[in-house]
Amino acid sequence: MITLKEALTKSKEELNALKVEMEAKAKEGGLNAYIDFASAGDGVPILIKDNIQVKNWAITSGSEILQGYVAPYNATVIENLKAKGFSAFGRANMDEFAMGSTTESSFYGVTKNPHGKDRVPGGSSGGSAAAVAGGIAIAALGSDTGGSIRQPASYCGCVGMKPTYGRVSRFGLASYASSLDQIGPITQNVEDSAILYDAIASHDEKDSTSSTLELVSIAENLDVNRKLTIAVIDNYIAEAGQDIQDAYANTVKVLKEAGHTIVHKNMGNTKYDIATYYIVATAEATTNLARFDGIRYGKRVKGKNLEETFRNTRGQFGDEVKRRILLGNFVLSAGYYDAYYVKAQKVRHLIRDEFNTIFEEADLILSPVAPTVAPKIGSSHDPLEMYKSDMYTIAINLAGLPAISLPVGKNSEGMPIGLQLIGKAFNEQAVFDGAFSLEQAINYIK
Numbered sequence: 001m002i003t004l005k006e007a008l009t010k011s012k013e014e015l016n017a018l019k020v021e022m023e024a025k026a027k028e029g030g031l032n033a034y035i036d037f038a039s040a041g042d043g044v045p046i047l048i049k050d051n052i053q054v055k056n057w058a059i060t061s062g063s064e065i066l067q068g069y070v071a072p073y074n075a076t077v078i079e080n081l082k083a084k085g086f087s088a089f090g091r092a093n094m095d096e097f098a099m100g101s102t103t104e105s106s107f108y109g110v111t112k113n114p115h116g117k118d119r120v121p122g123g124s125s126g127g128s129a130a131a132v133a134g135g136i137a138i139a140a141l142g143s144d145t146g147g148s149i150r151q152p153a154s155y156c157g158c159v160g161m162k163p164t165y166g167r168v169s170r171f172g173l174a175s176y177a178s179s180l181d182q183i184g185p186i187t188q189n190v191e192d193s194a195i196l197y198d199a200i201a202s203h204d205e206k207d208s209t210s211s212t213l214e215l216v217s218i219a220e221n222l223d224v225n226r227k228l229t230i231a232v233i234d235n236y237i238a239e240a241g242q243d244i245q246d247a248y249a250n251t252v253k254v255l256k257e258a259g260h261t262i263v264h265k266n267m268g269n270t271k272y273d274i275a276t277y278y279i280v281a282t283a284e285a286t287t288n289l290a291r292f293d294g295i296r297y298g299k300r301v302k303g304k305n306l307e308e309t310f311r312n313t314r315g316q317f318g319d320e321v322k323r324r325i326l327l328g329n330f331v332l333s334a335g336y337y338d339a340y341y342v343k344a345q346k347v348r349h350l351i352r353d354e355f356n357t358i359f360e361e362a363d364l365i366l367s368p369v370a371p372t373v374a375p376k377i378g379s380s381h382d383p384l385e386m387y388k389s390d391m392y393t394i395a396i397n398l399a400g401l402p403a404i405s406l407p408v409g410k411n412s413e414g415m416p417i418g419l420q421l422i423g424k425a426f427n428e429q430a431v432f433d434g435a436f437s438l439e440q441a442i443n444y445i446k
């Protein structure tokens, strides 16, 4: 597949021909990465996760409950894409309401990993990552609440970037956990990631958490020769599998050889990441999902009275979504609010402070994305085990930081391994410069 940078030099006719080719290839490839091939114009085609509104397109967040719902307006990111010569093409599969790490919980069925069709592509933006890695999308948008861009990119061997909270508008994104959600690019390489990030980042009055800090083009200033100080968190990697640890050690060596300075640190609060995230995220999710009652959106399942209609309609949520609604209501309930929700908010501050202390000395932090490579489809039965696999990604959302995941090697089974570079809030330039330098130095073979 041509890169995004190359695609920008193509004519409308060439791009339209490419879309026909992409659709045919996607259908015969059997990845189940696309759930639709709608087209919103003839710019450079970008695949869009099923939780981002494109005017007049169905948007279902991978759920049965939103069947039949059509987006009445464009998300700000879609407007931004249009203004820069891109256009939405195709809907990517995802975990229902972006809750999951495998893309197995979608109403449309499981998406497969192009590096091994018996493997999951990761989640929740699994369709976006599988399509980019499988050569059936030039680039895609995903959303990342606790790793959903970076982790599927890592499992599929492509580049996934989560911007600083507030840098990309959330207007028109179906909310999962509003204080954590960010939209970001999934691409074939770091330069394309910077180009797509530049296209979607903006201040937006329609999103009250949108930043007014000045935006400078990252792609135009991408500097492969910049020397950075990169922290490795020694006590952070011990829980990753040996294949991940080996790739990590090799990457540290490559970064040193490329002239970067490595500093060794430890972090004490990481053991609270998962508990904190799953309290904050489920509390916000249960509040956001309260609007899906069969009255205003999606597929109503009528009952004898209003209560039964609510019950029947909400019965369409899948098991994982129901579990999170229950968890969220529990942590917000009168007797437990202080013990869980308020405490989690305090720990969230401690987690952010700890990152900021490291950023007093380092420009970036190098970290695993996931403790393992992509697991086999159907192998994760225990929800707690799945939550634990988010251990390396969720703290970055709790702290609102930018991070990019890029492939650095493969394990003995040929499955891709990604690592992430995490930056200080609004220092996307360092994140991309570091990733660009690592990408050029590491010699990853697709």
Ligand code: GLN
Residues within 6 Å of the ligand: 098, 099, 100, 101, 123, 124, 143, 144, 145, 146, 147, 148, 149, 176, 281, 390
């Ligand atoms: N796996 C995490 C969760 O299930 C993150 C999902 C995401 O980033 N949307 O909540």
